Amino acid sequence: MATLDTKGREASYLADIIEACGRKTILIDVGTGRDGGDKPADAKTPTELLKQIAERTRSKVGDLLGAGTISAIVGVAGGRASAVFGEVVSELPYGVPKFLVSSARPALLAELATHSDIILYPTLVDLFGINVFTSRVLKNAGRAIAATHYAPVKLGRDKKIVAITAFGVTTPAANQCVARLADAGVAAIVFPANGAGGHKMEQLIAAGEFDAVIDLTITELGDEIVGGTPSAGPDRLKAASRQQIPQVIAPGAIDMVNFGLPSSVPDQFRGRQFYAHTPYTTLMRTTASENASIGRLTAERLSRAKGPTMVLWPAKGVSDYDRQGGIFYDPDADKAWLDAVKGHLSAHVMVRDLNCHINDGEFAEAATAWILEQLTQEGASHADV
Amino acid sequence: MATLDTKGREASYLADIIEACGRKTILIDVGTGRDGGDKPADAKTPTELLKQIAERTRSKVGDLLGAGTISAIVGVAGGRASAVFGEVVSELPYGVPKFLVSSARPALLAELATHSDIILYPTLVDLFGINVFTSRVLKNAGRAIAATHYAPVKLGRDKKIVAITAFGVTTPAANQCVARLADAGVAAIVFPANGAGGHKMEQLIAAGEFDAVIDLTITELGDEIVGGTPSAGPDRLKAASRQQIPQVIAPGAIDMVNFGLPSSVPDQFRGRQFYAHTPYTTLMRTTASENASIGRLTAERLSRAKGPTMVLWPAKGVSDYDRQGGIFYDPDADKAWLDAVKGHLSAHVMVRDLNCHINDGEFAEAATAWILEQLTQEGASHADV
Incomplete structure (x- = not known):
């Protein structure tokens, strides 16, 4: 996929490399510069025009993939065509190789990669003719994409699958849940929060x-409310309630809001408590009042749950940094979350207090035992039908 | 490269896939969890520890690459090891395949990719055991990295090479320069500004x-001064002066400061003139006073130039949006840049006014003709030695 009016040579060069690896290629034009019957004529702004091109291309790519004609998609793009590529692949299944060779600024590419599993190749030089730089990039990209495969298998349903959320600071808890579920023959997919x-x-x-x-690690709600970098947007903590599947929720890492480089922390937070988790990740300790807001939001979203739902509370701390002697240890601040949850939660959702740390074995055991119980009952009730 | 204490299984799985493709692998451990003689013992903070591990690994990887033992590097990483990977590869040559499979947030990966040409594979799911998701990712990554090559050739010096800066809105100018240089047997590498x-x-x-x-497109100075997203940092417009190579500088795209999504524009700019270049790129028209600041900075940096240096001024507009009838057309604002340049520039740097638009053929012709003249004189004077 490329704008053949401006990146025609580069796209052909890439296609030749892929074909030399024994794979076939189809060129898809998302350019605006060619006259032709299929150029949208009624777009009034560049943004509108791009949306129309993306819409048209998305349906074309979907058809090609559905028909088994293509098994991967690669874009050669500058800033605009990268945005189009992001839209085009946004609904393709996970695991379909989506490879974007782009001279767009890396931050724009990151924006696209929050929505789907795109392999990003930021070139840093413009894709402007074939030269000693671009030929290296396009050769690597062509060989790499030619080597990828996609087997369109529906996720194996021979096993039940549980989604788990984790952060570095709640990884021990996630680890133990995964192991305990595996013992019971249940698969787990862990998502970084x-x-x-x-x-x-x-x-x-x-x-x-x-x-x-x-859902061990709901820290993204903190970012959503306080304004940290990795907010997951307003749909977090909603889908499981709508799907009516069993869910356990724990306040993992609500002791922190995440920012990037120290320079990325907004001025309004000057004077707050920070910790450099890495040179690129700056953590800010949440306050009791912020935790109360997070708790209230948690309760509001969970109150809509239609399936079996349990909130699990670890009284001795919600992250590795939030334990006795830890830099973010502040049980009162954490407790504000629990109080807000209890104050606003609909009565049909259970809250269970545990006198342990979130990363203690006891906590993972309680979470997994309850989930396994729900899954078994579910299986049994299905069998009754 | 992986933290073998936490990502050992995933790294081995990936290594097996690469070996199955006929390539050899070496596992490099950047974990902190193993006891051993080479674990840095004196690091007081996680950030310090990561820096020490990165430093040690960088020198190891440099040695392996120098000895021809490795020809590519792949990282399997979460947030912390991704930061380490970024440091480790930061000084490897352009074109050495650097492949990072990472569950870190995409914005952190983008940060790493501003420094070197890393192929980024954001997994969106945690690399936590081998499951239906991670196996797809690791298979694609393994096959892709196994297919890449690196031929450590020094850039071909059979041709002279000219660096050019461009933006979408100055692409016609860059295009014409590339073509004109090619006619004269000179190669050009275009960098997106x-x-x-x-x-x-x-x-x-x-x-x-x-x-x-x-240097057709110095818009990054505007971002540096006004606070746009794509600032290139304080070293922009300096290296050519120090290297004493000929340079032409034009005020390409100084009519705009770049932001990402509309929501990313800081509150302080409310009420300013904006334009949605794409859904992900929001442009703000610069004011006369901002352009004067950019002009002053331009002059200060260029005044240090030791090689032949010429500022080229396009009186009829500095970008595609800044031309008669264009949405950003404002000759007075642009002129403030020129006045500031003339007011602060050291006398040994030439300024030439052209009564045309930056994307007109006349402008590219003037820029390339002068550069070719300098390159020829240089060749001649070298020949005299």
Whole structure:
């Protein structure tokens, strides 16, 4: 996929490399510069025009993939065509190779990658003719995309699958849940609660991919409310309730809001408590009042749950940094979350207090035991029909 | 490269796929969880520890590449190991395949990709055991990386090479320069003036990769001063002066400051004139006073130039949107840039006014003719030695 009016040579060069690897190619033009019957004539702004081109191309690509004509898609693009590529692939299944070779600024590419599993190749140089730089990039890209495969298998339903959310600071909890579920013959898919991960999980839950959710790490709600970098958007903590599947919810990592480089922290937070998790990730300790807001939002969203739903509370801390002696340890601030949850939660949702840390074995055991119980009952009631 | 303490299984799985494609692999551990003689013991913070691990690994990888033992590097990583990977590959040559399979948030990956040509594979799911999701990702990644190559050739010096900066709105100018240079047997590498591109160009100029620069598009200075997204940092417009190579500078796209999604525009700019270039790129018209600041900065940086330097002024507009009838057309605002340049520029730097638009043939002709003249004189004077 390329704008053949401006990137025609580069797209042909890439196609030749892919064909030399023994794969076939189809060129899809998303350019605006060619006259032709299929150029949208009624677009009034560049943005509108791009949307129309993307819409048309998305349906074309969907058809080609559905018919088995293509098994991967590669874009050669600058800024505008990258935006089009993002729209075009946004609803293709997970695992279909989507490869974007682009001179667009990396931050724009990151924006696209929050919605789907695009392999990004930021070239840093413009794709402007074939030269010593672009030929290296296009050769690598062509060989790489030619080597990828896609087997359109429906997720194996021989096993039940549970979605789990984790952060570095709640990884021990996720680890133990995965192991415990595996012992019971249940598969687990872990999503990083980094905005993109939570967003993707909600999408896949809504698509019916999971049988239950252990939402250990709802920290993205904190980012949504306080304004951290990795907000997962307003649809977080909603899909499982709508799908009526069993869910356990825990306040993992609500002790922190995430930012990027220290320079990315907005001025309004000057004077707050920060911690450099890595040079690129700056954590800010949440306050009791912020946690109360997160708790209220948690309760509002969970109150709509139609399936079996349990909130699990770890009294001794919600992340690795939030434990006795830890830099973010503040049980009172955490407790504000629990109080707000209890104050606003609909009566049909259970809350269970555990006197342990979120990463303790006891916590993972309680979460998985309850989920396994729900999955078994569900299986049994289905069998009754 | 992976943290073998936490991603050992995933790294082995990936290595098996790469080996099955006929390539050899070496596992490099950047984990912190194993006891061993080479674990840095004196790091006091996680950030310090990561820096030490990165430093050690960078020198190891450099040695392996130098010895021809490896020809590509692939990372399997979460947030922290991604940051380490970024540091480790930051000084590897352009074109050495650097492949990062990562569950880190895409914005962090974008940060890493502004410094080097990393192929990014954001997984959206955590790399947590081998399951129906992670196996698809790791298979694609393994096959892709196994297919890439790196031929460590020094850039061909049979031709002179000129670096050019462009934006969508100055692409016609860049196109004409590339064509005109090609006619004269000179190669051109075009960099997108999107922050990452300008940053990379300055790095490569400093590394001696280019014989001259046609810096058509200095819009990144506007982002640096006004606070737009794609600032190239404080080293923009410096390397060519230090390298003493011929340079032409034009005020391409100084009529605009770039932001991402409309929601990313800081509140302080409310009420300003905006234009949605794409749904992901929002442009703001610069004011006369901002252009004067950009002009002053341009002059300050160019005054240090030791090689032949010429500022070229297009009186009829600096971008596609800045021409008679265009949405950003404002000759007075542009003129403030020229006045500031003339007011602060050292006398040894030439300024030439052209009564045309930056994208007119006349402009590209003037820029390339002068550069070709400099390159010829240089060749001649070298021949005299």
